[in-house]
């Protein structure tokens with residue numbers, strides 16, 4: 001008889017082991033925890049919890065007296081008969097589970113007939129049988145064995161232990177099974193007590209089913225994309241059916257598998273605004289919006305991320321189904337590529353990989369990458385870009401802390417007159433803050449200005465106005481055109497500028513150019529501001545030629561609204577640029593390069609390089625991406641100049657073709673010389689380690705991998721469809737694989753995303769179409785030279801949508817079988833003509849069936865339901881009617897002397 005609170009042993013104190021140990025301690029058991037990792041054991045002995053799992057630290061602290069930690073198995077064997085095995089079973093290179101640690105534990109067991117192993121680790125079906133054989137061979141047949149698979153989810157592991165959905169115990173009905181059942185009894189969870197093989201299979205089947213649900217909704221998402229549906233709505237709609245259930249219909253990355261470090265960047269469109277953000281900053285932003293995500297998964301509203309697929313020329317923004325975050329302690333792999341791009345991710349993060357040639361594109365884990373592999377670079381975005389527009393300065397008043405009553409507006413004179421000539425009582429409403437309306441009216445007339453709040457009350461249009469404050473000289477136009485001149489000035493600022501606020505009221509933006517050699521740039525900036533009614537001051541210091549714009553309003557617009565940095569260390573590209581036309585991007589880049597860039601001939605020419613140095617990490621990343629957006633693959637090198645305390649990023653454009661294309665980055669006066677030099681280059685040497693193909697896809701070669709220990713948060717996305725997102729410098733990575741699914745992926749043919757279940761679904765659908773052919777052949781024999789009429793072509797009635805339409809496959813198959821096909825559809829003919837070749841289109845149903853050997857109802861339009869079947873019979877040469885939709889009145893068809901056949905109907 002076992003003691004009431006049976007002491008237990010737990011071997012392996014990772015997520016599962018430590019949670020199990022602390023959980024049983026909470027239930028009053030003494031627990032001996034064994035791990036081979038001495039450092040981990042020492043930390044646990046000191047009371048530290050080496051993993052992050054909500055509630056675990058408290059649970060361990062509360063039960064410290066009952067938890068003992070040791071590296072010596074003998075401690076557990078001495079005190080406990082039940083030994084829970086919770087060692088890792090990571091996937092091997094081939095995707096199978098690595099049972100090395102499990103076997104090490106088994107081998108370490110002494111002969112005993114009063115101990116039992118309780119297997120918590122996830123093992124393949126059949127492991128118990130092989131362990132038992134191994135024990136028997138070594139004279140340890142008396143050792144008990146129970147399979148007790150674990151279903152906890154990281155992030156909610158403590159709750160999952162204390163409130164499990166079910167407990168599965170697989171045993172031979174012996175003392176060990178009884179003891180495990182007794183241990184779990186206080187939790188009151190449904191118990192599945194079964195044989196060992198079934199228990200193993202339950203864990204595998206649960207994983208398989210969850211993976212199927214994920215794959216299923218991912219595939220649905222693909223179809224949603226093609227049809228304009230919203231997959232989240234679909235998931236909600238089907239999830240409310242209690243036979244289906246809502247969980248794991250959100251792509252299920254709650255598993256938290258492979259991820260990227262938090263300082264990697266992504267280009268996202270969030271509520272319509274495009275921003276380049278670090279993953280950790282994006283997560284913080286989503287948490288601020290949605291509240292803390294206890295389970296590490298956020299299904300964000302209105303978030304899209306730049307994504308790319310091998311069959312697409314251009315990257316594009318796609319909706320993010322969910323973003324995940326989790327604590328991670330272990331090695332991170334830094335994937336280094338040619339051209340200086342690098343990304344830090346977990347070793348199991350999947351990447352799209354090619355051989356840099358014509359070979360197939362595969363998926364490899366970060367850890368498996370080698371110098372033979374090439375990674376995709378997302379290039380050239382030309383879609384969804386905005387033409388030049390205007391931006392209003394008004395929003396900056398709030399950022400500058402200027403109240404509407406302090407903001408002075410000078411509307412065009414005629415606008416003001418319309419106000420001043422209004423009746424006194426109307427003006428009183430507008431100028432109400434002033435006790436004497438008459439006095440205020442003449443003030444407005446004299447100064448030609450209003451306060452912003454007055455303008456609002458007067459319902460006057462802001463267009464054509466200038467804005468300012470009482471304390472500030474500058475009165476810029478209220479709207480600034482986002483034209484190329486503007487982007488040039490922004491670019492020059494990113495390279496040469498800084499800005500600051502003096503106290504609350506005044507702010508300034510400064511461009512510092514070369515003292516003697518950059519007069520043209522000084523003129524360019526001054527002229528730009530003058531066009532916007534702002535007098536910029538140009539002056540020479542002993543070391544530079546500076547242009548200063550003095551305005552709190554403009555300074556706030558510059559830094560708070562446009563989001564430019566205040567110093568060279570903080571500079572970043574403005575969010576607005578990501579959605580601008582290519583010409584604007586070139587203008588911005590040319591400003592940046594003109595300010596901080598240089599060009600030089602290599603060894604006196606003819607080869608040339610264009611280079612930019614910046615100390616801002618964010619600007620470097622942004623410029624690399626923006627260059628990629630306009631189709632230029634630049635390389636990045638990081639180095640430290642002698643006097644600097646911070647790394648400088650060197651961004652370099654090379655290769656004759658690229659130089660020609662990137663010529664706007666060279667100052668205008670130097671362009672002819674550079675082009676002439678490059679054109680002398682007889683052999684065009686492409687940059688090494690980077691290839692660009694005819695279809696526009698670009699790839700960079702892997703240079704090496706560095707593994708370093710890491711402790712912190714890691715992040716990933718689920719992007720339905722291509723399952724990729726574009727990260728640092730344009731490198732494209734796959735979505736994370738849910739951890740437990742990698743083994744299943746192996747089972748499913750090692751093809752990653754191509755889960756076989758989907759193939760089965762498609763096959764069933766295809767078979768259905770083939771059945772129609774079989775029915776026709778049954779009646780007509782060979783179809784060669786037979787006339788077949790298709791009634792309806794559209795994918796369903798009341799639409800002209802031909803996507804996924806059965807008629808496409810059916811007509812192709814009929815023609816392949818030698819039949820001649822004619823068709824009638826009330827609305828889809830035009831669309832069908834685009835997609836279907838070699839078929840004749842009729843103007844009405846009777847014309848379609850005239851002379852036909854058989855008619856097939858493909859789309860159940862109302863017009864076919866009410867057909868005059870006698871007229872049909874008279875027109876047809878044959879008499880076969882196949883009702884592909886089970887929509888016709890079989891009796892009416894038969895009454896006309898025709899042969900009716902439906903689907904699955906006798």
Ligand code: NAD
Pocket residue numbers: 011012013014015016017034035036037040086087088089090101104105120121122123150151152153154
């Ligand atoms: P883990 O890597 O966090 O922990 C494994 C621990 O076992 C480590 O501390 C390691 O040092 C120790 N260990 C390795 N070999 C040992 C040996 N010979 N003797 C003693 N200790 C040894 O792993 P985990 O996430 O806790 O997973 C453990 C098992 O549970 C795996 O099979 C896993 O598939 C399964 N599982 C995990 C989860 C989960 O969410 N983490 C959920 C269900 C099932």
